[in-house]
Amino acid sequence: MKKSKLVKAMVAGILAVVGAATISCSVIARENNAQIDSIVESGLKLIEKNYTITECNTNDYTDITMYGIMKFHTKQYEIEGLGNLSIMTTDMGMMQMMSFMITSFEKKVPLCTFDFMYIGNKRKSYVEFYNLVEDAKTPEYTGILDTLNNLKASFDDVEEIPYKGNWYDNYLTVFMHKAIGSKQDELNSKLFCDSLSAYLKKSEEVEVMSAEAKQKQLQIIEEYSEGLITKGGISTDFFKKNLGEDMTRDFFNKVFFGTDRYREGRQ
Numbered sequence: 001m002k003k004s005k006l007v008k009a010m011v012a013g014i015l016a017v018v019g020a021a022t023i024s025c026s027v028i029a030r031e032n033n034a035q036i037d038s039i040v041e042s043g044l045k046l047i048e049k050n051y052t053i054t055e056c057n058t059n060d061y062t063d064i065t066m067y068g069i070m071k072f073h074t075k076q077y078e079i080e081g082l083g084n085l086s087i088m089t090t091d092m093g094m095m096q097m098m099s100f101m102i103t104s105f106e107k108k109v110p111l112c113t114f115d116f117m118y119i120g121n122k123r124k125s126y127v128e129f130y131n132l133v134e135d136a137k138t139p140e141y142t143g144i145l146d147t148l149n150n151l152k153a154s155f156d157d158v159e160e161i162p163y164k165g166n167w168y169d170n171y172l173t174v175f176m177h178k179a180i181g182s183k184q185d186e187l188n189s190k191l192f193c194d195s196l197s198a199y200l201k202k203s204e205e206v207e208v209m210s211a212e213a214k215q216k217q218l219q220i221i222e223e224y225s226e227g228l229i230t231k232g233g234i235s236t237d238f239f240k241k242n243l244g245e246d247m248t249r250d251f252f253n254k255v256f257f258g259t260d261r262y263r264e265g266r267q
Contacts, residue, residue, distance in 0.1 A: 032096040032118035050200045052080040061255045066242040076255050082106050084258030093120045105262040108133045109203040121182040127195045128175040132220045144202045148174040151198050167231050225257045
């Protein structure tokens with residue numbers, strides 16, 4: 001074979017491999033997005049079993065673009081009698097992500113957050129509950145933690161992702177950081193649904209706080225939110241680098257934590 005033909009054959013072979021890989025990546029991304037959409041939908045349905053929810057207008061933060069190509073789509077809901085729900089999803093081709101967080105301003109229950117990363121055929125699933133309340137030692141509150149710890153034990157046989165620790169560990173209570181394969185997507189959905197369902201059922205049993213108690217809890221949440229901005233956090237640092245500190249704080253206050261909605265005079 002002549003050199004020119006050999007080169008053409010090699011180029012054609014490379015292009016074929018690249019094309020196949022691109023198609024495969026596209027298929028996996030589509031499947032991952034479908035899984036994320038399904039989990040989000042399941043989460044909203046679970047909340048609606050226990051609470052009335054109303055979607056809020058996220059205005060300029062509905063779609064956040066970073067690095068020119070990364071687009072985060074956000075949604076926000078008011079959970080009547082509980083607090084704020086924020087949902088963020090993004091598709092970066094090789095990786096899809098979802099953040100699903102409930103911040104309680106109405107009841108003395110933990111902040112509940114789910115961060116799921118789909119990287120090809122691998123999943124990294126982070127389920128975390130934070131003590132952002134004035135007193136985390138009341139029987140009512142410790143009963144919630146006991147329920148969550150019992151749930152955690154049922155997933156002990158799923159591979160745990162090593163945790164390096166951070167400054168906000170004094171807030172972090174029950175948590176699960178799991179590595180799950182794509183062939184275990186049902187398990188991933190179960191991790192999400194079981195955790196959220198247990199949290200919601202226990203929270204429904206808790207009475208709405210007094211106006212004074214709500215303000216104290218709001219202050220704790222604001223201190224935590226501000227701490228992420230000033231002291232740093234993995235996701236927060238990423239947002240600060242792209243949006244700047246002021247815009248990140250505004251996003252946190254208006255949408256992510258939703259503290260603006262619960263300040264004095266707006267409850």
